[in-house]
Amino acid sequence: MAKISGAAGDQVDLEWRIGDFGNEPVDHELVNSPDVKFDRKEWRMQPILQVKDLVTRFYSVDGVVHAVNGVHFNLYEGETLAVVGESGSGKSVTMMSIIGLIPQPPGKVEGGEAFLFENGKTTDLLKLSDQQLRLVRGGKIGFIFQDPISSLNPTMTIGRQIAESMTEHLGISRSEARLRTIKLLRQVGIPDAERRYDSYPHAFSGGMRQRVMIAIAVACEPSVVIADEPTTALDVTVQAQIVDLVKRLQETMGVAVIWITHDLGVVAGIADRVLVMYGGTIVENAQVDELYENPQHPYTIGLLRAIPRVDELGEAESEELAIIEGAPPDLLKPLVCCPFAPRCEYTFDRCWQETPPLISVGDGHEAACFYDVTHDQPRIDTVA
Amino acid sequence: MAEATPTTTLDDLYEEPTWGSRLAYVGRLLLQDKSGILGVTLFVLIVITAVFAPAIAPHDPLDQNLGVAKQPPAYQEGGSWEYPLGTDNLGRDMLSRIIYGTRVSLTVGFFGVLIAATLGMVGGLLAGYLGGRVDTVIMGGVNLILAIPYLVLVVVLAAILGRSLFIVILIFGVTDSPIFARVTRGEVLRIRESGYVESAVSIGARTSRIIFDHIFPNLIGPLVTLATFEMSAMIFYEAGLSFLGLSVPPTVPSWGNMLTDGRKFLNIYPWIAIYPGIAIAITALAFNLLGDWLRDVLDPRLRRSRN
Amino acid sequence: MQRYLISRILQSFLLLLGVVVLVFFMVRLTGDPARLMVPRDATQEQVDNFREAMGFNRPVYVQFFDFFLGIFRGDLGDSLNFRQPALELILERLPGTIQLAVTAMALAIVIAIPLGIIGGINPGSLIDSIGRSVGLIGQVIPNFWLALILILIFAVHLGWFPSFGRDSLSSVVLPAVALGVATMGQLVRLTRSAVLEIRNEDYIRTARSKGLTRAAIAARHVFRNASIALISVIGVSFTYLLGGSVYIETIFSWPGLGNLLDQAIRARDFPLVQAIAIFIAGFAILMSLATDIMYGLVDPRIRYGR
Numbered sequence: 001m002a003k004i005s006g007a008a009g010d011q012v013d014l015e016w017r018i019g020d021f022g023n024e025p026v027d028h029e030l031v032n033s034p035d036v037k038f039d040r041k042e043w044r045m046q047p048i049l050q051v052k053d054l055v056t057r058f059y060s061v062d063g064v065v066h067a068v069n070g071v072h073f074n075l076y077e078g079e080t081l082a083v084v085g086e087s088g089s090g091k092s093v094t095m096m097s098i099i100g101l102i103p104q105p106p107g108k109v110e111g112g113e114a115f116l117f118e119n120g121k122t123t124d125l126l127k128l129s130d131q132q133l134r135l136v137r138g139g140k141i142g143f144i145f146q147d148p149i150s151s152l153n154p155t156m157t158i159g160r161q162i163a164e165s166m167t168e169h170l171g172i173s174r175s176e177a178r179l180r181t182i183k184l185l186r187q188v189g190i191p192d193a194e195r196r197y198d199s200y201p202h203a204f205s206g207g208m209r210q211r212v213m214i215a216i217a218v219a220c221e222p223s224v225v226i227a228d229e230p231t232t233a234l235d236v237t238v239q240a241q242i243v244d245l246v247k248r249l250q251e252t253m254g255v256a257v258i259w260i261t262h263d264l265g266v267v268a269g270i271a272d273r274v275l276v277m278y279g280g281t282i283v284e285n286a287q288v289d290e291l292y293e294n295p296q297h298p299y300t301i302g303l304l305r306a307i308p309r310v311d312e313l314g315e316a317e318s319e320e321l322a323i324i325e326g327a328p329p330d331l332l333k334p335l336v337c338c339p340f341a342p343r344c345e346y347t348f349d350r351c352w353q354e355t356p357p358l359i360s361v362g363d364g365h366e367a368a369c370f371y372d373v374t375h376d377q378p379r380i381d382t383v384a
Numbered sequence: 385m386a387e388a389t390p391t392t393t394l395d396d397l398y399e400e401p402t403w404g405s406r407l408a409y410v411g412r413l414l415l416q417d418k419s420g421i422l423g424v425t426l427f428v429l430i431v432i433t434a435v436f437a438p439a440i441a442p443h444d445p446l447d448q449n450l451g452v453a454k455q456p457p458a459y460q461e462g463g464s465w466e467y468p469l470g471t472d473n474l475g476r477d478m479l480s481r482i483i484y485g486t487r488v489s490l491t492v493g494f495f496g497v498l499i500a501a502t503l504g505m506v507g508g509l510l511a512g513y514l515g516g517r518v519d520t521v522i523m524g525g526v527n528l529i530l531a532i533p534y535l536v537l538v539v540v541l542a543a544i545l546g547r548s549l550f551i552v553i554l555i556f557g558v559t560d561s562p563i564f565a566r567v568t569r570g571e572v573l574r575i576r577e578s579g580y581v582e583s584a585v586s587i588g589a590r591t592s593r594i595i596f597d598h599i600f601p602n603l604i605g606p607l608v609t610l611a612t613f614e615m616s617a618m619i620f621y622e623a624g625l626s627f628l629g630l631s632v633p634p635t636v637p638s639w640g641n642m643l644t645d646g647r648k649f650l651n652i653y654p655w656i657a658i659y660p661g662i663a664i665a666i667t668a669l670a671f672n673l674l675g676d677w678l679r680d681v682l683d684p685r686l687r688r689s690r691n
Numbered sequence: 692m693q694r695y696l697i698s699r700i701l702q703s704f705l706l707l708l709g710v711v712v713l714v715f716f717m718v719r720l721t722g723d724p725a726r727l728m729v730p731r732d733a734t735q736e737q738v739d740n741f742r743e744a745m746g747f748n749r750p751v752y753v754q755f756f757d758f759f760l761g762i763f764r765g766d767l768g769d770s771l772n773f774r775q776p777a778l779e780l781i782l783e784r785l786p787g788t789i790q791l792a793v794t795a796m797a798l799a800i801v802i803a804i805p806l807g808i809i810g811g812i813n814p815g816s817l818i819d820s821i822g823r824s825v826g827l828i829g830q831v832i833p834n835f836w837l838a839l840i841l842i843l844i845f846a847v848h849l850g851w852f853p854s855f856g857r858d859s860l861s862s863v864v865l866p867a868v869a870l871g872v873a874t875m876g877q878l879v880r881l882t883r884s885a886v887l888e889i890r891n892e893d894y895i896r897t898a899r900s901k902g903l904t905r906a907a908i909a910a911r912h913v914f915r916n917a918s919i920a921l922i923s924v925i926g927v928s929f930t931y932l933l934g935g936s937v938y939i940e941t942i943f944s945w946p947g948l949g950n951l952l953d954q955a956i957r958a959r960d961f962p963l964v965q966a967i968a969i970f971i972a973g974f975a976i977l978m979s980l981a982t983d984i985m986y987g988l989v990d991p992r993i994r995y996g997r
């Protein structure tokens with residue numbers, strides 16, 4: 001059993017799904033410095049990123065792929081927002097669309113707004129020119145990608161790959177960038193940093209490479225870091241170390257993290273808030289403990305039920321694994337009803353007629369569903 | 385209480401493509417790609433020219449008529465429409481010779497590639513599937529042949545073995561097989577790695593069945609594309625060999641032979657050299673464009689998963 | 692790096708060995724090499740004498756060992772036609788071929804690579820279209836025909852360049868162009884597709900996510916990786932160039948190995964043919980090795996790898 005700080009400084013007990021975090025050598029310099037802790041009580045107030053009605057489509061030989069169909073969420077300063085969903089749910093495309101990292105010829109952001117708020121300035125990300133977007137990327141929003149092996153340039157030293165971000169955005173000299181990079185390498189837990197600066201990616205293990213990726217992402221101390229399945233390609237033990245590293249960095253830098261994953265275990269370990277996506281839309285948005293204790297959307301319920309639990313052996317009615325019947329939606333067809341309807345056990349006629357918007361179902365908890373699972377009846381007041 | 389709802393079954397999501405739908409798809413792809421259209425059209429025209437040569441050619445390509453020798457093409461002074469591209473030094477009609485030359489080129493290209501592809505495919509399959517010593521030996525042979533500059537290899541062999549269409553085809557077939565072997569082996573290894581061969585083996589499928597059902601379909605794409613490009617290359621090399629006097633006998637109308645003649649009279653009767661070269665270029669263009677288009681059509685279709 | 696080097700050198704050595712064996716037995720394919728080399732009107736007695744004198748009556752493996760050992764002494768056989776040791780003739784002509792091949796390669800690289808890179812970075816642009824057309828034309832025009840056309844236009848009609856011989860600096864222009872065009876075509880296409888492929892790599896996405904300028908991405912990330920891929924391509928193209936020199940040198944009466952080979956074949960001088968074939972192949976293998984070494988030096992994965 002471990003304790004996490006939840007909203008407003010409360011402590012919540014949560015069961016681990018993935019076992020304890022590894023024995024990381026602690027960087028004492030970091031932990032004991034006085035002005036390190038970022039005060040979590042404040043973070044609920046200001047959103048740092050606000051996305052409304054985002055629509056992205058891909059035009060391919062086979063037809064139009066409706067990858068993102070009206071996505072709506074806020075990211076608050078300093079919080080960790082997990083975005084959960086299966087392949088094809090649109091979680092990566094949504095985030096990539098915001099800063100124009102989707103391949104533009106087949107892909108196109110067709111609608112919506114995305115605002116970045118920092119230092120009192122508001123930027124509409126979708127309306128930025130290429131030039132302006134470049135300033136945001138890396139400088140204000142950092143990225144961690146899934147596969148550290150292919151995401152690093154094999155012909156450039158890792159030190160330079162980190163430093164080039166700094167020289168680009170912070171306007172400092174190469175030598176200054178080198179010094180800062182070495183310090184950053186130590187912070188992310190790469191031993192012998194001075195020498196490793198001049199090493200090439202192939203000389204590192206998967207976990208180490210991912211640390212380099214993280215260093216690249218936070219090099220310019222951005223306000224937001226978007227991590228697209230950063231632990232999926234790693235061993236389980238290494239996963240734990242990376243999750244821990246991101247958490248620590250978050251505490252020192254006060255950066256908000258969007259953590260895209262399909263692994264609910266990781267979500268339990270790191271998230272403050274969770275977005276569940278399906279069929280290119282958000283189907284549920286809740287604080288992490290609320291989500292696990294009181295899921296409101298049938299898809300979320302199905303997901304949580306599907307997690308095999310060792311402590312239920314012998315207690316459950318049947319020993320079969322619970323699955324969600326059916327298959328993911330065909331994104332070539334536009335969204336006209338609830339995307340989950342074909343697989344849902346609670347559907348009624350309204351589900352097939354309109355796409356449910358996100359409806360408030362509790363304090364800070366929204367679900368895109370017309371059916372009230374808790375009370376086993378369609379929702380009475382269905383206006384969000 | 386919720387009503388019974390229809391669930392989406394897997395059958396609804398995936399439709400097996402029929403030949404009709406495949407053809408329609410290919411047709412759509414073709415229309416989108418202008419160079420592909422050009423390639424296919426030219427290719428078809430060239431094949432028709434070769435097959436129906438006797439019907440299309442205005443004269444007998446071997447017919448020497450010294451009376452009209454060295455006549456320029458129709459659009460120049462002294463030319464006539466009876467011999468639209470002029471005549472060569474022995475009074476043979478250039479146009480007819482070029483038309484008949486198509487036959488030599490396509491024959492060499494087609495049969496040469498047939499032999500090369502067959503040998504190469506067998507070699508590549510054995511090397512890729514059996515691995516170990518067999519692989520080392522076969523790939524050693526492949527690398528050996530590929531280490532020698534191709535033209536040098538072919539020229540020496542042709543010089544030794546003699547001048548005939550059959551020998552030239554054989555030479556090309558054998559010397560070009562390493563490329564097919566390499567590509568086949570690459571594909572076989574890739575398929576082996578991808579695991580579904582393993583699963584086939586694990587359910588006890590016979591080796592020949594594995595090869596036919598799993599490996600062949602994936603080989604077709606890359607090999608057909610490769611074959612198209614190699615045919616183009618062979619046509620080039622055949623012309624080159626003829627040019628050096630090592631391919632078909634001088635009486636047979638091949639474009640390379642015509643170029644050899646043309647070279648002698650380059651200053652005075654340039655058309656003897658110009659037109660055969662253009663014919664070679666157009667044929668090579670057709671095959672290249674066709675090959676490019678085939679590569680686009682066959683490759684992604686086979687490897688992309690319908691999602 | 693060392694392992695890579697040693698393995699490549701060993702491979703090259705084995706290949707060279709294989710080439711010697713191959714060529715040697717190629718010449719004896721018909722079973723009676725004597726018949727191959729004597730004039731057609733020779734009497735049976737002349738043929739038999741010839742066979743005896745050349746040592747073709749000895750068992751094949753004896754002939755081979757003799758020849759093989761001779762190589763280490765620098766003896767590649769004697770030319771029947773020129774009545775000189777083959778190696779001498781070859782070394783005499785070698786500079787000519789090298790000059791031609793290097794010039795052709797340089798020409799091809801200077802034009803093709805920039806076109807290919809720009810085309811790959813801006814697909815669909817005007818330069819890309821130009822590049823692709825150049826690429827296609829280069830691959831489609833037979834170089835021996837191009838040689839004739841070039842002679843026709845630039846030597847005969849315009850008189851700008853000589854059409855034969857190796858006398859002046861301008862002599863190399865037409866032959867180099869004729870030889871290099873095909874390689875240029877190939878290089879444009881390969882460069883372009885290498886650049887396109889690299890642009891789709893994940894690390895380019897990372898570079899974009901860092902907010903780097905397009906120029907920085909092109910120079911530091913795309914170009915570096917593309918040039919590594921191109922090194923091998925250039926090595927292979929060189930082999931191809933060596934082959935093409937056979938007819939280009941013949942057409943332009945350029946004194947080089949290709950020309951020599953053609954002459955030897957016409958004269959049925961197979962000992963010389965054998966020697967030239969082995970030499971050219973050996974040279975190609977050497978170039979290939981040199982290319983691989985360069986590749987090993989430039990790619991950090993090999994240079995610093997284990």
